[in-house]
Amino acid sequence: MSEKKLVCVSCPMGCELTVVLEGKEVVSVSGNRCPRGEEYARAEAVEPRRVLMTLVRVEGGMDRVVSVKTDRPIPLRLFPKAMERVRELSVKAPVTIGTVVEKDFLTTGANLIATRFAR
Numbered sequence: 001m002s003e004k005k006l007v008c009v010s011c012p013m014g015c016e017l018t019v020v021l022e023g024k025e026v027v028s029v030s031g032n033r034c035p036r037g038e039e040y041a042r043a044e045a046v047e048p049r050r051v052l053m054t055l056v057r058v059e060g061g062m063d064r065v066v067s068v069k070t071d072r073p074i075p076l077r078l079f080p081k082a083m084e085r086v087r088e089l090s091v092k093a094p095v096t097i098g099t100v101v102e103k104d105f106l107t108t109g110a111n112l113i114a115t116r117f118a119r
């Protein structure tokens with residue numbers, strides 16, 4: 001058995017969570033003040049996920065890059081592969097907020113979307 005300490009980031013309360021693991025299996029979660037904390041801890045302990053925020057090249061416009069993010073968290077372990085993919089991508093100007101730069105990014109189910117305008 002092993003123990004992991006986490007801070008729940010699902011709300012500003014920031015509960016300190018303790019996750020007990022048996023191998024990769026979560027045995028128990030404590031320290032959470034609500035069910036969202038347990039859900040967060042189970043996901044975080046087994047497969048941490050984050051929203052990827054980065055820049056993509058813009059073609060044919062005045063701006064050289066535009067900021068993008070995944071529209072939902074993706075597995076943290078995919079970030080190196082995600083950055084390789086991002087370097088291959090470009091988007092044509094003009095770009096509006098919410099433009100889907102790549103659908104189903106790395107087959108995660110998340111879309112990579114623009115978060116700024118680019119001319």
Ligand code: SF4
Nearest residue numbers: 008011014015034037
């Ligand atoms: S466990 Fe619940 S109350 Fe605590 S930080 Fe997470 S969401 Fe907020």
